Amino acid sequence: MAQERNTDIVKCPVCLWDFEATIINSHLDSCLQQSELNDQIQETDRNIDDTAPPCKKTRISSTEAGSAFELNNANSKKLALETCAPEAKESRGGKPLAEKMRPNTLEYYFGQNKVLGENTMLRSLVETHDIPSLLLWGPPGCGKTTLAHIIASNSKNSSNSRFVALSATSASTSDVREVIKQSQNELRLFKRKTILFIDEIHRFNKSQQDTFLPHVECGTITLIGATTENPSFQVNAALLSRCSVIVLEKLSVEAMETILIRAVHSLGIRVLGEEEDVVGSLDSSSSSEPQVYIEQKAVRTIAHLCDGDARTGLNGLQLAVQTRINAAKLGHLKLEKTSQTILIEEDHVKEGLQRSHILYDKAGEEHYNCISALHKSMRGSDENASLYWLGRMLEGGEDPLYVARRLVRFASEDVGMADPMALTQAVSAFQASHFIGMPECEVILAQCVVYLARAPKSVDVYKAYDNVKACLRTHKGPLPSVPLHLRNAPTKLMKDLGYAKGYKYNPAFSEPVEQDYLPEELKGIHFFTYAANN
Numbered sequence: 001m002a003q004e005r006n007t008d009i010v011k012c013p014v015c016l017w018d019f020e021a022t023i024i025n026s027h028l029d030s031c032l033q034q035s036e037l038n039d040q041i042q043e044t045d046r047n048i049d050d051t052a053p054p055c056k057k058t059r060i061s062s063t064e065a066g067s068a069f070e071l072n073n074a075n076s077k078k079l080a081l082e083t084c085a086p087e088a089k090e091s092r093g094g095k096p097l098a099e100k101m102r103p104n105t106l107e108y109y110f111g112q113n114k115v116l117g118e119n120t121m122l123r124s125l126v127e128t129h130d131i132p133s134l135l136l137w138g139p140p141g142c143g144k145t146t147l148a149h150i151i152a153s154n155s156k157n158s159s160n161s162r163f164v165a166l167s168a169t170s171a172s173t174s175d176v177r178e179v180i181k182q183s184q185n186e187l188r189l190f191k192r193k194t195i196l197f198i199d200e201i202h203r204f205n206k207s208q209q210d211t212f213l214p215h216v217e218c219g220t221i222t223l224i225g226a227t228t229e230n231p232s233f234q235v236n237a238a239l240l241s242r243c244s245v246i247v248l249e250k251l252s253v254e255a256m257e258t259i260l261i262r263a264v265h266s267l268g269i270r271v272l273g274e275e276e277d278v279v280g281s282l283d284s285s286s287s288s289e290p291q292v293y294i295e296q297k298a299v300r301t302i303a304h305l306c307d308g309d310a311r312t313g314l315n316g317l318q319l320a321v322q323t324r325i326n327a328a329k330l331g332h333l334k335l336e337k338t339s340q341t342i343l344i345e346e347d348h349v350k351e352g353l354q355r356s357h358i359l360y361d362k363a364g365e366e367h368y369n370c371i372s373a374l375h376k377s378m379r380g381s382d383e384n385a386s387l388y389w390l391g392r393m394l395e396g397g398e399d400p401l402y403v404a405r406r407l408v409r410f411a412s413e414d415v416g417m418a419d420p421m422a423l424t425q426a427v428s429a430f431q432a433s434h435f436i437g438m439p440e441c442e443v444i445l446a447q448c449v450v451y452l453a454r455a456p457k458s459v460d461v462y463k464a465y466d467n468v469k470a471c472l473r474t475h476k477g478p479l480p481s482v483p484l485h486l487r488n489a490p491t492k493l494m495k496d497l498g499y500a501k502g503y504k505y506n507p508a509f510s511e512p513v514e515q516d517y518l519p520e521e522l523k524g525i526h527f528f529t530y531a532a533n534n
Contacts, residue, residue, distance in 0.1 A: 111258075133244070135227065137231055142251055152197070166199070225243070290342050291342070292321065292342045302353065324342050371403075377453070378452045378453045379457065394445070404434075404445060407449065407452060463528070467528075483516065487499040
């Protein structure tokens with residue numbers, strides 16, 4: 001009689017699922033490994049900034065792991081310490097002020113009231129832990145990564161979701177697939193959703209972005225991407241349709257002042273208002289450490305100079321404070337014996353931020369925004385605005401020859417026959433810029449821009465040629481043949497076929513010649529007044 005198969009059911013002590021006794025050992029090997037990796041991720045999330053690139057996790061094969069019961073917490077902690085050593089050391093060391101001041105709640109998230117103010121849709125979704133897939137689009141330092149950080153903090157407080165952060169500047173497709181594999185296991189075994197944050201998502205090419213598509217579609221991951229580039233150009237259309245685009249604006253001066261004042265207070269620095277008597281308010285202190293003060297005017301100056309970039313503003317503040325404190329320690333500052341104070345003034349913060357930060361990316365959207373503004377300002381004959389947008393581009397590092405080529409196009413498209421010399425001016429400006437380069441060619445381009453802005457405008461030629469293209473596109477049937485009298489007749493055969501027969505050579509006549517130059521089908525059409533629907 002055949003021996004009965006052992007069908008005893010055993011409950012896994014880790015995931016609490018039921019398995020047959022014959023396969024429980026092999027299951028425990030993989031289940032414990034997954035559990036240890038989850039512990040490492042959670043421990044790393046607590047000790048390391050969420051926005052830093054994730055630590056590489058050592059892969060452990062089943063043969064190396066041995067018995068499942070030989071894995072213990074001591075080994076896993078040692079593994080996490082070894083694989084994450086550089087980031088852990090960095091977290092124990094001094095962080096930039098922008099990282100220290102990154103808020104964990106929406107209470108201290110300033111400057112984006114339009115999308116995250118009271119009673120807004122996104123705010124309610126964040127507070128209820130019901131985040132859809134998002135693309136955060138905005139300039140540097142406007143709060144994209146900080147918003148993801150706040151979502152991460154909320155997910156830690158929720159037992160049904162976990163947060164994983166990657167940066168497209170350092171992560172590879174295999175890293176993404178590894179996270180997706182873990183997300184599938186988390187959803188299957190623990191019913192936990194995974195929120196995957198990809199910083200600088202525009203750095204992934206189209207094929208790498210395709211990796212997310214099926215998993216965003218089926219809900220395995222909730223994708224949050226951050227980008228400074230226009231998603232319409234840099235993100236796959238299929239992925240874009242599966243995500244809600246949140247546009248974050250450049251921070252206002254008022255929002256920047258609020259952020260800076262919060263940072264100043266966190267550093268234990270006192271703010272001196274302009275209306276206060278600075279000398280009288282510098283109270284004496286019995287402490288061996290001098291008290292640091294900063295003028296309200298200095299804070300306001302940083303808010304203006306950082307151009308809406310909170311990261312630049314906070315790091316500029318930190319640089320000014322550290323410079324003054326270090327100078328005092330080295331004896332380069334003469335402290336009053338009665339007050340023992342360090343005062344940070346407007347000139348001190350200007351030294352760290354020597355000029356306003358110019359947001360300009362030669363390959364990004366700001367490139368197209370600025371050239372569009374220049375073109376439209378010249379078309380509107382506003383020479384003042386035209387010079388400004390030219391300066392924005394050149395001072396931001398734009399190729400002067402690119403600008404010169406656009407001026408040549410403008411001279412023909414918008415000035416045209418109203419001033420035919422405009423094209424000569426633009427071509428000369430291009431050649432001169434090519435000869436001498438920057439920065440000497442900037443005044444040449446400025447001269448050309450002013451000339452084109454002041455010149456009379458005519459788009460007759462531009463519109464007429466557009467009408468020609470429209471006529472060709474909308475023509476039904478085969479295009480008309482060239483009339484015989486207009487054809488070239490270099491051979492006897494062609495002449496016998498009637499090529500060039502009846503052509504009237506205009507210089508041979510003293511009076512205007514009546515002759516048709518369009519095909520029979522296009523007689524009566526005038527492209528300067530042509531309408532395609534006719």
